[in-house]
Amino acid sequence: MGATGEVPGLERHNPGTNWPPAQEKSTRCSKFQRSLGYAKHVSPKKTPRKRASASKKHLCKIHGRPIRPSYWRAGHRTTGCSECYRTTEMPPDRKRLCKKHNLPILRRRWWSGYRTKGCLLCFKVPPPNKRLCVKHDRPIQPSSWRNGQHSTGCSLCHNSRPGYLLAKARYRKRLRKKASIARKSGTARKKKH
Numbered sequence: 417m418g419a420t421g422e423v424p425g426l427e428r429h430n431p432g433t434n435w436p437p438a439q440e441k442s443t444r445c446s447k448f449q450r451s452l453g454y455a456k457h458v459s460p461k462k463t464p465r466k467r468a469s470a471s472k473k474h475l476c477k478i479h480g481r482p483i484r485p486s487y488w489r490a491g492h493r494t495t496g497c498s499e500c501y502r503t504t505e506m507p508p509d510r511k512r513l514c515k516k517h518n519l520p521i522l523r524r525r526w527w528s529g530y531r532t533k534g535c536l537l538c539f540k541v542p543p544p545n546k547r548l549c550v551k552h553d554r555p556i557q558p559s560s561w562r563n564g565q566h567s568t569g570c571s572l573c574h575n576s577r578p579g580y581l582l583a584k585a586r587y588r589k590r591l592r593k594k595a596s597i598a599r600k601s602g603t604a605r606k607k608k609h
């Protein structure tokens with residue numbers, strides 16, 4: 417038994433060195449976590465995982481279904497759900513009527529997803545100074561506006577597109593043909609009478 421009463425071997429342990437470092441492991445860990453961008457006292461496991469479901473938030477304005485991610489990436493913001501692109505054929509005018517006004521739903525609108533509304537009367541066309549083309553500063557044509565073109569589509573836009581002029585020519589030709597057929601059938605019916 418020693419005179420001082422100390423336990424032999426304890427004096428070898430120097431209190432100044434602070435050994436063993438009890439906290440070293442935990443501090444190292446949190447430092448590492450902070451370096452990853454986590455806040456203090458927040459471990460990676462505790463943070464709720466954000467689901468990358470972009471399509472769930474963005475719903476089609478017409479069908480209320482999620483816009484397809486591919487269409488969203490392509491720039492669609494109001495339409496583009498699975499319902500929008502289900503059909504590949506458009507019914508004739510008389511089978512494509514607006515429930516409210518009983519007029520045919522505009523072709524372009526029908527293709528963009530309108531099925532129960534979207535006729536000529538469904539879309540209000542603002543005064544010319546409220547529908548200016550961003551490219552040319554001229555009024556967007558009412559038909560273009562009704563079809564959903566709200567940033568471009570003035571007369572200069574249309575005339576600067578050779579494809580549009582060609583389509584217009586084809587349309588006129590078709591109209592002339594229709595008119596002549598109608599005239600012929602009309603006279604034929606008159607003869608029958």
Ligand SMILES: [Zn+2]
Pocket residue numbers: 476477478479480481495496497498499500529
């Ligand atoms: Zn849709």
Ligand SMILES: [Zn+2]
Pocket residue numbers: 514515516517518519533534535536537538
């Ligand atoms: Zn309508």
Ligand SMILES: [Zn+2]
Pocket residue numbers: 549550551552553554568569570571572573574
């Ligand atoms: Zn224009």
